[in-house]
Amino acid sequence: MLTFVARRIATIVPTLVFVSMLIFGLQQLLPGDPAKVLAGEEQDPAVIAHLRATMHLDKPLPIRYLYWMRGVLHGDLGESQRSQQPVTTLIAEKLPVTLELACLAIIIALAIGIPAGVVAAVKRGSAWDYGASVFALWGLSTPNFWLGIMLILLFSVTLGWLPASGYVSPFENLRENLAAMIMPAFVLGNAIAAVLMRHTRSAMLQVLSQEYVRTARAKGVSERAVILQHALRNALIPIITLGALEFGTLLSGAVLTEQVFTIPGFGKLIVDAVFNRDYAVVQGVVLVTATAYIVLNFAADVAYAFVNPRIRLR
Amino acid sequence: MTGAAADRLVAETGVPGLAGVPAPVALTGRTHWLKRLLRRPAAVVALVVIAGFVVTAVFAPWIAPQDPLAASFSEVRKPPSAAHWFGTDEIGRDIASRVVFGARASLLAGVVSVLISLAIGVPAGLLAGYAGGAIDMLLSRLTDALLACPFLILAIALSAFLGPSLTNAMIAIGISATPAFVRLARGTTLAVKAEDFVLAARAIGNAPWRIALRHVLPNIVPPLLVQATLAIAAAVIAEASLSFLGLGQQPPQPSWGSMLNTAKDYLDNAPWMALWPGLSIFLLVLSFNLVGDGLRDALDPREA
Secondary structure, three states: OHHHHHHHHHHHHHHHHHHHHHHHHHHHHOOOOHHHHHOOOOOOHHHHHHHHHHOOOOOOHHHHHHHHHHHHHOOOOOEOOOOOOEHHHHHHHHHHHHHHHHHHHHHHHHHHHHHHHHHHHHOOOOHHHHHHHHHHHHHHHOOHHHHHHHHHHHHHHHOOOOOOOOOOOOOOOHHHHHHHHHHHHHHHHHHHHHHHHHHHHHHHHHHHOOHHHHHHHHOOOOHHHHHHHHHHHHHHHHHHHHHHOOHHHHHHHHHHHHHHOOOOOHHHHHHHHHHOOOHHHHHHHHHHHHHHHHHHHHHHHHHHHHHOHHHHOO | OOHHHHHHHHHHHOOOOOOOOOOOOOHHHHHHHHHHHHOOHHHHHHHHHHHHHHHHHHOHHHHOOOOOOOOOOOOOOOOOOOOOOOOEOOOOOEHHHHHHHHHHHHHHHHHHHHHHHHHHHHHHHHHHHHHOHHHHHHHHHHHHHHHHOOHHHHHHHHHHHHOOOHHHHHHHHHHHHHHHHHHHHHHHHHHHHOOHHHHHHHHOOOOHHHHHHHHHHHHHHHHHHHHHHHHHHHHHHHHHHHHHOOOOOOOOOOOHHHHHHHHHHHOOOOOHHHHHHHHHHHHHHHHHHHHHHHHHHHHOHHHO
């Protein structure tokens, strides 16, 4: 097990280095000289020279990367050009909002995806199975921002049941917070429910054909217990680890969902930063999401190896 | 590639329905798989829908009832009528005409960005899988790094740095979708490389590049075809998403995503503005997903 963890860490480190190089490289795509942009209209050569020196623009690219990397490793992702706040502060401020949205979305996705997948597998070939695959296709083909707009049209504009926007902190008023979060969480959870349903269905089908399931049935265990205790418990292992990898979909989806429902989270942060040409913030957000994804991926792999010893030997 | 690895690929790339990508099948199966595909009603209907969108996009100037850019201030936000089937938008433009012209941006982005992914991803994957060693190591880590950035967030970041335009959005989507193709091409190349006929080709003294191009490449085409079809679906959604955020097709040129972005502000008094562009995206994406699913089943040797 330790060898397995060590081997996985050995592949993570170069991946992280590449990620940081890619993100650092993004700013090279920008046209023009950042020092000249920052120097304002006067374009005073002394100011430009000073800016070039403080931003290390006079150094070659690899050296600039190392300067940048040193900052990153010390928790310094630069400063927002617009609000003059450290990027880390901005991220720490917005992250909890998105995390709440993501958690609610995952709960909804699990609540829809797993039962639907189990039913589809158990009643394979039936109308239930067919219905579940139609649901999965629908979930995967609906742009989530459009679904959000349609839900606002139905529940906010027509019925007037839920607010179309207006985020309230859960510590302020939990009821209003949930009222504002339920639609976006459903929009975000919907697509992931479709993926989870597909995974659950195939994992269940695989488990249900195993001999121990036949044995359990043969010794007279009720069908309900066979499905829930014998089959689902084993099928859940790949489902959970695969589910962890939906993190990327979740964050990508959050960007659009937050935009539709005007939720002041991580996604809104990156979109606003893009339009304000606040590149340090864009870089910071991408770096944080990528790192989180790699760490989560690693945790999922370790968890998978922990419960399934055969993986460790590969 | 094992089933679990394929599943992981879906999860990591966010490209739906990749689970169970078929093992490479022999080239001789070509007529068979096309026939098998056409035996699936859902796939046939989807192909017809896609063909309909292609015709609409190509002949847009003849099909659109009006000029998609012509504003009319006496016709602002009018509900659907005989004169304007889908109604008019916030400055009195005909929505039906804009939806028709919007098909161009969506299809173009879907196809061009996947071509970009294929052009970079397939040679890289083939090289990594066939050459192995340090090259494989380097390319695989690079792919891991790209895969670690969520698809849409990477596309947003890239189009932010490149500048907002439809062309840059296509480049951004293409690059963001590339790692999935590198992985798939590499994985299938590794599987094909172990086959006896490759060994035989090597034994009679073929050059490595010749074996890679003449013997391995044709055999990794089927799974790539499935992946490419599903990737078009993902790219259409991605283009709509970027345009929705204002990073794709720039106004006043019509795009379904940017039409939805405007529509969002008029839900109270012009809900029809939000209906048609969204429905078009849904229909087009659903069709590509259905064709992709159908192709996967038709190319699966176990189904033969």
